[in-house]
Amino acid sequence: MKAELSHDTEFPEEFPRDGLPEVAVMGRSNVGKSSLINALLGRRGLARTSGQPGKTRRIHFYRVGDAVYVVDLPGFGYAAVGRQERRRWKSMVEAYLRGTRGPLRGAVLLVDIRRGPEEEEQQLLDWLRSEQIPVGLALTKSDKLSRSRVLSRLEELGKAVDLPSERVAAVSARTKRGVGAIAGWVGDWTGVELRGPDGRPLADA
């Protein structure tokens, strides 16, 4: 499926207006948002990854197959980002989430599997719930833990956020673990079936 960066902005008046469904990808800086988007959309280097956290300050809309936008929101809560920047981040994400966000069909919240959700993530989850936006929790960098540790973290963190097990996935941009689960969520929320370069559906059967 063709995927391209179609809108790159911080201003709500420059968000897409074609009404295509959107799925937001959110989480702390450096948690692996851009890497996961690249794995999901099958294009290395489409979303710019960075060893320097806090660099992405704009909202990136990736249009996939002229059917759906995958939205890379700026990361939050990185210590090196000053107070003013945090305020700017908050107002940007709120503008996105709150504005005329009719097309927002679901949100993938990324949390490092080793860290687990902290206060900001819990707040974001509460807010998404109160707005009745479906949410999935992606536990990133699962390649950093042993298989048994991954399983125990899945159970533990799933409980902590009170999501059904089918909405919690361990993912890795390195091994591509969990990409099928996320594609499944996108399908459930938007009806759009993401496909790999070989044309086969990415979602787990």
Ligand SMILES: Nc1nc2c(ncn2[C@@H]2O[C@H](COP(=O)(O)OP(=O)(O)O)[C@@H](O)[C@H]2O)c(=O)[nH]1
């Ligand atoms: N081991 C491992 N490293 C990852 C994974 N995903 C991202 N990273 C690394 O984490 C850093 C931040 O990734 P990036 O995708 O830019 O995070 P973002 O700030 O949330 O967009 C980079 O150095 C990536 O190489 C993963 O699944 N496994």
Ligand SMILES: [Mg+2]
């Ligand atoms: Mg990024």
